[in-house]
Amino acid sequence: MNKAILSILGRDRPGIVATVARVLFEQSCNIENVSQAMLQAEFAGIFLVGLPNGLTAGELHRAIEGRLRPLGLQVHTKPCESAGEACAPPACEPFVITTRGPDRRGLVADISEVIARHGVNITNLQAFFKGGEAPGDNIMIYEVDVPASVDHQSFARDLQARAQSLHLDLSVQHRNIFEALHRI
């Protein structure tokens, strides 16, 4: 089965997910994965869907855009490049990198550059910047997959050095510690 991925952006309001799901149902598409996020008042949703025989991603895009544009929502649609499973990822350990400290422009760029340089993949990022100097007001939480081949000590050392230059308090911890503490 061919697949397509749709991203939907716009000011949040009740009924966005219902509208998208209704159009997909009418087009005989099968929703396989959905992720939605709210950043302040903005909605962002990603839908990965299976396409019925005879429907292209372009046709689906036109159908859905016609319904979402009047609601002030933007949609981007793209065919999934491979219908098969992705190749097996390298063996990884999940870690969580957290920073707290004074706000300034470029924090995400600076920290994510170190993460990328070590070949570590970010699987989830949450960041809250209220601005100002209070450490609790400006927080970045990166969930990352660290390949087994990465030297953990040098990765942590480089992160700490970068955090220090940005006056951030940074910690790197295996994800299991959070699950052990908070989940049964």
Added chain:
Amino acid sequence: MLTGNEIISTLEMLKNENLDVRTVTLGINLLDCAGADLNEVRRRVAERVMGLAGRLVPVCDRVGRKYGIPVVNKRIAVSPIAVVGAALSPAEMVELARTLDAAAREVNVDFIGGFSALVEKGMARGDRALIEAIPEALATTERVCASVNAASTRAGINMDALLQLGRTIKRAAELTAAHDGYACTKLCVFANIPEDMPFMAGAYLGIGEADAVINVGVSGPGVVKKAVDRALAARPDLDLGSLSELIKKTAYKVTRVGELIGREVAESLGIPFGVVDLSLAPTPNVGDSVGEIFQSLGLLAIGVPGTTAALALLNDAVKKGGAFASSRVGGMSGAFIPVSEDLNISEAARAGHLCIEKLEAITSVCSVGLDMVAIPGETSAETLTAIMADELAIGVVNNKTTATRLIPVPGKAAGDQAYFGGLMGHATIIPVNNAAGDNPFIRRGGFIPAPIHSLKN
């Protein structure tokens, strides 16, 4: 996906509440190192300890870094040396203690426990030699800890052994008089000693244990205190039942951390995981005190009326939360109230809120007993024996562990300060009733029989 709150509250516990793993203790079985040739025993013991414990500290540090949770102390507990060295003389026992000390230094652990004897039902040759060796062994080594089990619910109290231990403690204090009797801080006398306790000075590896085992002591009391403070700041009218629930949940978290780290250390070393000890063990640092929890709960200080009830609540909640969190709970698993090791308890003693009789009373609802209690140097061996007998009787009759770690500080009197340094802290010497007086009851010796409820079968 983790929630932001899960991550941020974890970081708070780490940075502001002293969340850690208090100790990872490697138990090492030395029973097959026994022999009559001192040099051969020393060689085997050193090889065994250094062979098994060589990677303990680096592995604990690596696992601690991985989770961002420090493993504060790395320690070793060995089989009772009175058994391993049963054929040795007291002087040879001292030499064996030095071997243990050197091995502990070599593998960089801060304490090695197990210079121990089990004499609740009588003393064998090795037990007598070990107890005779204790003063010099503790005075001339840095990291060796000693313990003697002199009573149990099944056997009663060995008063002859306690009399000898009274003299042993006096001698150990005299040999380290220049350091306020420091050697006594490394000697515990027990009733119902646990075979798998990771905390010092009482840790040893029981006779029924495997070749090697990793036991873990959970984080200290700071996390519990902060949780109580936070909850009361949000809701000042919280009742005691709600506070008990809160402590229970906090103990759950602390125990999960201990077990996670302990199991990973054990797996990395290829050694079986043993138990998590739930005891809240304080240090002489602000914010890491059992005494502060009493104040957070609303008492003026530990020792005032209400203290025993508050400790009963605390200890019970910690056990319930911990027992749910871990599949292997063991060791002491009760709150510790070591006077000199806990800044707040030490201050309560100085201010006169806490006396030795109240300490004895509150051990009826926790464990350890009279722990790190500095008493006047004039206290006689007989009175020391009598204090120990009182404390052990609580354990024997109530079917629980109790112990004493008493320091009769040479040349100092009640109200003076004793300084032990480091983890052992400092304390105001508290008065002892009839310290130097006569005690014919104690001199009678023999055994105090086991209580009737020991006949369970």
